[in-house]
Amino acid sequence: MIINGSTQIWGINALVSALRSLRLQSLQDRQCLVHPPKMPSRGQLQQIVENLGAALFPNRLGLPDLPDEAIDYYVGHTLEQVLRELNRQVTLELQFKNRLQSASQDLQSQSSAITQGFAEQLPKIRSLLDSDIQAAYEGDPAASSVDEVLVCYPGVAAIMHHRIAHALYQLGAPLVARIVAEIAHSATGIDIHPGAQIGDHFFLDHGTGVVIGETAVIGRRVRIYQAVTLGAKRFQKDDNGLLVKGNARHPIVEDEVVIYAGATILGRITIGRGSTIGGNVWLTHDVLPGSHVTQGQTRTESFIAGGGI
Amino acid sequence: MIINGSTQIWGINALVSALRSLRLQSLQDRQCLVHPPKMPSRGQLQQIVENLGAALFPNRLGLPDLPDEAIDYYVGHTLEQVLRELNRQVTLELQFKNRLQSASQDLQSQSSAITQGFAEQLPKIRSLLDSDIQAAYEGDPAASSVDEVLVCYPGVAAIMHHRIAHALYQLGAPLVARIVAEIAHSATGIDIHPGAQIGDHFFLDHGTGVVIGETAVIGRRVRIYQAVTLGAKRFQKDDNGLLVKGNARHPIVEDEVVIYAGATILGRITIGRGSTIGGNVWLTHDVLPGSHVTQGQTRTESFIAGGGI
Amino acid sequence: MIINGSTQIWGINALVSALRSLRLQSLQDRQCLVHPPKMPSRGQLQQIVENLGAALFPNRLGLPDLPDEAIDYYVGHTLEQVLRELNRQVTLELQFKNRLQSASQDLQSQSSAITQGFAEQLPKIRSLLDSDIQAAYEGDPAASSVDEVLVCYPGVAAIMHHRIAHALYQLGAPLVARIVAEIAHSATGIDIHPGAQIGDHFFLDHGTGVVIGETAVIGRRVRIYQAVTLGAKRFQKDDNGLLVKGNARHPIVEDEVVIYAGATILGRITIGRGSTIGGNVWLTHDVLPGSHVTQGQTRTESFIAGGGI
Amino acid sequence: MIINGSTQIWGINALVSALRSLRLQSLQDRQCLVHPPKMPSRGQLQQIVENLGAALFPNRLGLPDLPDEAIDYYVGHTLEQVLRELNRQVTLELQFKNRLQSASQDLQSQSSAITQGFAEQLPKIRSLLDSDIQAAYEGDPAASSVDEVLVCYPGVAAIMHHRIAHALYQLGAPLVARIVAEIAHSATGIDIHPGAQIGDHFFLDHGTGVVIGETAVIGRRVRIYQAVTLGAKRFQKDDNGLLVKGNARHPIVEDEVVIYAGATILGRITIGRGSTIGGNVWLTHDVLPGSHVTQGQTRTESFIAGGGI
Amino acid sequence: MIINGSTQIWGINALVSALRSLRLQSLQDRQCLVHPPKMPSRGQLQQIVENLGAALFPNRLGLPDLPDEAIDYYVGHTLEQVLRELNRQVTLELQFKNRLQSASQDLQSQSSAITQGFAEQLPKIRSLLDSDIQAAYEGDPAASSVDEVLVCYPGVAAIMHHRIAHALYQLGAPLVARIVAEIAHSATGIDIHPGAQIGDHFFLDHGTGVVIGETAVIGRRVRIYQAVTLGAKRFQKDDNGLLVKGNARHPIVEDEVVIYAGATILGRITIGRGSTIGGNVWLTHDVLPGSHVTQGQTRTESFIAGGGI
């Protein structure tokens, strides 16, 4: 009891005590006997992704009025800041994974290697994003310039977050990657797991409600509309009834496939090159290259309301 | 006219005057003859929910570096601040409902009783959330720790908002509750009406596009995927053609049911315990316990585009 | 090389150099030989829309405690600020479109004319929004007051953004309009192209996942639920294989139509007055006035899992 | 003890306990048996004074780009906001003075009367400030425009704070007034007690270190340089040895007097009209009109360092 | 009257009207018939000076953790930002001086020339500041490192502001320069007119209350303590009784002079090289090189209080 005899309005003392018990119980249930280490910060990562965007597209996502003599200074300064902060977040992930309160020399080396590896991929990420922007410009009759696409399209924001998250996922920072993916999910309604592999010239139109699973593989020049799911059909369990983690369970979509709004494609199936999947289709089996998949029959009947016969 | 003869660029004077007329007309149409009272503030409630999360999970959603000797101080301080501010917002709701410009003694007592009742439910809310987090961890092969689930999963954010909003709804603050629900809706794309009753171990995966109606009842250990609707089939009208408000019109989902992406379940029907509802299913009738509901036939046909035979 | 011989941790110099090459290459590919002009700012436009809301609904979206003697001052001051800043953003769009680094006299006149035209439409926009709010209040059994509808409902936020964006689109600021639309899309999951024409008393319930295309025409007293698409069926290409831009390709929805959740309506078809389109319906042909369109047959089969016969 | 057995790093528990004892002891010593009421806020008052400056000089201290059609809206809006907030601060002072936790009806009337009285003086304050600015412009060879004087001169900032504080002091809000005076003191090094009476066309040059006491009376067109003190000579005590508060104890400075840097003038003496007081003079007796007071003899001797003779 | 018949609490309408009359009267009195142009912004200039400090001393006043590979990027980026913003402020000064609402081509060229000239002086300013810091370190027994001097000493902050302000003053931006000087005055209590010429290795200890006038000339390795005034003795007036502006009226202080606290030195006199001026001395005549000037006699008498003789 903090203050013996002080008047209690909300009963803070009792609440604090009850919540403490629950907290300790929860730690005990999970056999967390040591103080749990800090996790990477969503707020910091949001800033990091914004600054990476600024470094990659300084005139559009950074400081648009920069004169020529200043752009490289801006890019270099921004990169140094953002890589240093990213390195801190990666270190936190490694500490968290290893349940360490502070970073050992070895762990710092791992973290630096991941950040360094990420830095090296930035030019490739910029190239891929250029191809994605081009694809959106060419694929949408409403788009009037590539700059508009870069600045306005939620699908472009989502793929930018994904290409960053995927690089981090592959380099060994899956938690940081996941947080980056959820930042995009919250802003755009597009949920791409950082594990998903996606080729160049990828175009997500409208995008709200799209879900792309961890082991999905998407080829080049693929176009996907809103509310499409590339999901798992069922989850495998092991002999103990626990989920098997990490096995390939999401679709493979080959090059130049188009998937219209609301299609649901489940399981480790392959959509062959150049196929078109119609809106609202439910698909759980392989599709040959060049197929057009649509719904099997007219799904609606209309009648004049209140009409007799 | 404010300034006779001053140069007008945008015609502010005329605009102000036109908007004033519309404002007064609108008040008159709604027979609001007195100055309308202030409503609860979305910005304040956003802060309140964040701080409640911090008090409930101080190491993860509050200040992660807190040493043991400081956690209870932090929790106690945060609770006092957040309950005081919540009480203010509840008072605003009661004033608004009663069209009062200031809070009477009686109204302040009502507000305090609601806030006090809410405070008492916080330990129960924390327990429920612990069960929800556990369910998400166990139900998603991509989840690697319960902490990741708490920090990253939009479904967990949505259910945290809902459990807070539902307690407030039941205690008599439905407007505050609704605003809390819409904060989650905006951040996650998950729209759960605060009136919905939801049991423990609830897991919403991906979540974008989920809609759960006011009178829905959901049992324990239920799992729901993205774009699922638990809605009303039709709205009842009274003899005057006005909507009947508040009657039971949304589904009952019993324990251990799984509902896959895109399923639409409408009306006061019951999904029996342990059933599985397949993706994109459209369901408007009761389902026996242990049922598997899927779509009736293959919905797609594929052909080789342009291919002859 | 900036600093010869300085230690390189992340290899900033090499990165800066690689990104510069990509940037120059990208400009060259797009034949942008001059420094690209600044675009309108999403952050500024977000502020502008908030302030327009405050000027239109000063008691609810502005400063709710304003006494009578102060409201007009507040409205007038807010309008002047917001129109001035909007004019700046429109000027940026015109500069961007004409690839100009600074605004000529003529371009400034065009921008002022657009802003002036927009200002004159504000009273009409307020009237339309009053009708939309009324429609939501009457159409939702869970709504308990028109103020709650204005403050809480994402559909109302989306239509407010749309009515502003549509006015700007028509006056010749389509890029500014598009950014306004995407602000709403991100906050609500509702994606309405600023070109869409929408009549009064429009009600979007829940709204997540709704997509309404550029050339859609929607009548009066229409009600639309979540995840509805009013899209294009296919894109026309010209003789060079390039998309034809701007032709009418989205549905016409006549007065008093209701479209339930998940319906997908594609192409330049007409949904006749007073029709009802059921949930998840896929519709690509005209519908007579007064029709009820639902799915053709029961789409589900249920069985007792693991049950014998 | 909050957490029995939790590790103590800084000994927070013991510190909290020790500080609580001192706090309670201090309240007991001062016979404060009830919870002490909140005081006016320095932060709020700083904002209030800035906004008053903006309302008085909208083009220079407010929003300089305002077009003619917008100025009055800005001024009216700013005034309403600032008077409402000032009224809150005055209410806090009255509650504090009367040791009340909340404001009675009567106290609110008093507060409104003070704020109303203050509002009525604003035009007079603007006129006085115009005269002060004119005096500074005419009195300083380095001043090149009256606008420069308004924006740059710390003496003008100090007199603006003083004229506001003095009005509040006279109307019955001496604590609010004092806080306003200290805000200026901190920013400029000029310490004018809000009780001091100061005529028009007052010019304080440089100003650092100036001290003007509570009962000082300064006429019209007076000029004072840095580090001048208009102080009390000694403090009267009553029969109990306690200081007598409020009696006239500071100098009277008649019209058109000039006082140079570092002069110290103490006690209820009168400096006659048109006199000049030299730098560093120490003065404790009356001075006839038209006098020139300087130091009595050369105060320095110089010699060549290390010089023989 | 804005709203006929609306209830008036503070009488905003009447106040707005009264203040408008005063504003128009004041403009008329000063024969300002056109809308007065915007002045340079104190807030912006405060930011500019901070950023210049950061560019000059990146490790101490900028971002202290910068690795070697990043410093030049940071400096270059900061310089570009700060020079661009400074150029804007200089443009505002030139517009203000010429009473222009917008910047002509010619005026923009003038502004660029001033900013360019300032940029070229930055290395010299850094060298001078290095000498000032060294002088402070050597001259104060309490200083333990040059870094401490740079970060802590108000005299160093004041001279940094002065060297920046003086460069701008000489280049033709006296108003911007004056605002920079007043920023330092407010923060440190040290008031140096930007016109003053000050040699290298200048050390101001404590500094509060120091005043140095517009035409003062100070040599190399001079040391000045708190509350010293280098002022004008009297102001010359022309035949019309108006002050003559700009003539030499402040002291010349030669190299290696020390002036102790509180000394007042007035008029265009010369303090010869290597002289020492004692504390509180009042000096209005030339002093030969190598002089020691102190007060002429013991200025105090002490007695035992209440003691008889």
Added chain:
Amino acid sequence: MIINGSTQIWGINALVSALRSLRLQSLQDRQCLVHPPKMPSRGQLQQIVENLGAALFPNRLGLPDLPDEAIDYYVGHTLEQVLRELNRQVTLELQFKNRLQSASQDLQSQSSAITQGFAEQLPKIRSLLDSDIQAAYEGDPAASSVDEVLVCYPGVAAIMHHRIAHALYQLGAPLVARIVAEIAHSATGIDIHPGAQIGDHFFLDHGTGVVIGETAVIGRRVRIYQAVTLGAKRFQKDDNGLLVKGNARHPIVEDEVVIYAGATILGRITIGRGSTIGGNVWLTHDVLPGSHVTQGQTRTESFIAGGGI
């Protein structure tokens, strides 16, 4: 050269290069061959002192509306945060002093010991401040409550900063202490070196321009007015001509002494108990207990300007 051939507006490249040379030269001159470590942060320390004030006086300088049940939680939480951050700043000072880039185990222990020692002194500091506030209340006829004194008086702010700084100085963190002292100096114009020893019931009235040196010793119940200097008379140099640092060189002021405005007291002299030192006095020799020291003769002569005889 960063960008060969890019247009140079301000000549950033050349400036960056020139500043780099100067920076390297300066490091070389000071024989700083390694990258200089980060110093404690003034911004952080400003926050720390504010939070210490809040923990010491939670109702006045913290959160004034705290109910009884919440105060200790607030104090405990605030203390933990502030001591942790203070520990970080002390660590930075120790790293800086030892020219280390990171903190060794041993250095962290030293830092913790300093912070721990400081924490233990907090109750004593609160007691001393209570006595100082009481002294101000009793000593100023214009003070109407102790709360007003605590919130308004710059002298109280200065002594609060000093008591904190002095504790840190004595415990071995002189640089952190110095920065705390300069924060007060900038806000109040009162410059007290953290080394100065000051007894209880200390009252500084007005305070602007007060300077108290490092080795000054001030007894109990001492009162000091504005612009008083307790300084060194001269600085001792060693055989190499370098200043001797740290020797006793400032005055000793015994209990119950009063020193009026502008007095300058220099050297290691003793002002005996109960003495009064008059305004503007210049004092460099010991004063017996109970003395009254005033100026030796009338220092002014007055005459009627332009008057005959």
